[in-house]
Amino acid sequence: MRPAIRAAGADDLPALVALDEVCFGAEAWSTVAWSTEFDRLSEDRVILVADEGSVVGYAVLLVPPVALDVVELLRIAVSPAERRTGIGGQLMTAALARCAGRTVLLEVAAGNDSALGLYEGFGFEEISRRRGYYAGGEDAVIMRWRETV
Numbered sequence: 214m215r216p217a218i219r220a221a222g223a224d225d226l227p228a229l230v231a232l233d234e235v236c237f238g239a240e241a242w243s244t245v246a247w248s249t250e251f252d253r254l255s256e257d258r259v260i261l262v263a264d265e266g267s268v269v270g271y272a273v274l275l276v277p278p279v280a281l282d283v284v285e286l287l288r289i290a291v292s293p294a295e296r297r298t299g300i301g302g303q304l305m306t307a308a309l310a311r312c313a314g315r316t317v318l319l320e321v322a323a324g325n326d327s328a329l330g331l332y333e334g335f336g337f338e339e340i341s342r343r344r345g346y347y348a349g350g351e352d353a354v355i356m357r358w359r360e361t362v
């Protein structure tokens with residue numbers, strides 16, 4: 214069954230906190246941080262979830278109301294057991310559908326092959342690096358997507 218991609222509601226908060234912990238461990242956002250994301254839904258945040266009865270993936274975007282301002286993809290993740298089945302792609306398709314005419318930026322660890330594969334597949338291109346940005350000295354890769362017409 215392919216999950217439905219839908220906008221998150223406040224009821225999804227506990228599931229997102231739990232799944233983020235599974236996906237990011239020590240780098241997971243706290244409940245307070247997630248609550249702040251939800252508080253900003255009416256302002257500049259978009260939270261999408263992949264729902265197949267339970268939440269199996271999510272994406273968080275910062276979408277400034279000024280159209281010229283860049284969108285940032287803050288987070289995208291899929292439950293480990295469900296990876297490589299197309300859910301990340303489904304989430305990305307839904308996210309980019311909300312970014313018509315805009316520039317989208319993201320940052321990814323240079324060694325995160327799965328995320329890099331996903332992003333490159335959707336046309337994101339490396340535009341810059343932050344050398345040794347992450348703990349352990351790994352580079353952060355800055356990638357950009359622009360809608361091609």
Ligand SMILES: CC(C)(COP(=O)(O)OP(=O)(O)OC[C@H]1O[C@@H](n2cnc3c(N)ncnc32)[C@H](O)[C@@H]1OP(=O)(O)O)[C@@H](O)C(=O)NCCC(=O)NCCS
Pocket residue numbers: 236287288289290291292295296297298299300301302303321325326327328329330331332334
């Ligand atoms: C990155 C992530 C969201 C991809 O989700 P996914 O559901 O597995 O992705 P999909 O199945 O839709 O795959 C889409 C494409 O991404 C690429 N990809 C996904 N996993 C990959 C891997 N392990 N190695 C190389 N490319 C990969 C492939 O191009 C793939 O297309 P294909 O299956 O036709 O070859 C998932 O691996 C994840 O949650 N990782 C941990 C969290 C994370 O690092 N998020 C990014 C930083 S915020």
